[in-house]
Amino acid sequence: MLQTIVTRRPEETHALGESWAGEAAPGWIIGLVGHLGAGKTQLVKGIAKGLGITSRVQSPTFTLVHEYSGGRFPLYHLDLYRLEDEAAIRSAGLDQ
Numbered sequence: 001m002l003q004t005i006v007t008r009r010p011e012e013t014h015a016l017g018e019s020w021a022g023e024a025a026p027g028w029i030i031g032l033v034g035h036l037g038a039g040k041t042q043l044v045k046g047i048a049k050g051l052g053i054t055s056r057v058q059s060p061t062f063t064l065v066h067e068y069s070g071g072r073f074p075l076y077h078l079d080l081y082r083l084e085d086e087a088a089i090r091s092a093g094l095d096q
């Protein structure tokens with residue numbers, strides 16, 4: 001079932017991520033689609049907090065992958081917007 005959730009403040013988006021982390025299991029993939037400043041990183045910060053990760057979550061704009069450990073399980077934050085097609089994703093080693 002498709003559900004729409006509207007958040008009106010950064011704290012609400014953060015709290016939403018935190019609640020998702022409570023249900024998350026290793027292997028989950030969450031796709032975030034939205035323009036710059038849409039709140040994607042804010043959501044990831046909430047997910048990290050909910051997993052018990054204490055290190056600072058940064059936007060992966062200049063790095064393809066950020067790995068955060070120290071939580072219930074590792075969190076991988078990938079930025080795919082510069083990878084144009086499947087071949088580019090494979091050659092970046094992100095297909096596993």
Ligand SMILES: Nc1ncnc2c1ncn2[C@@H]1O[C@H](COP(=O)(O)OP(=O)(O)O)[C@@H](O)[C@H]1O
Binds near residue numbers: 010
């Ligand atoms: N409802 C909201 N949810 C998330 N961020 C919000 C919201 N309202 C305003 N903001 C602000 O918008 C910005 C979102 O930035 P960020 O999470 O880095 O976006 P993105 O990663 O999508 O580029 C932050 O400065 C945040 O404070």
Ligand SMILES: [Mg+2]
Binds near residue numbers: 041
């Ligand atoms: Mg971001």
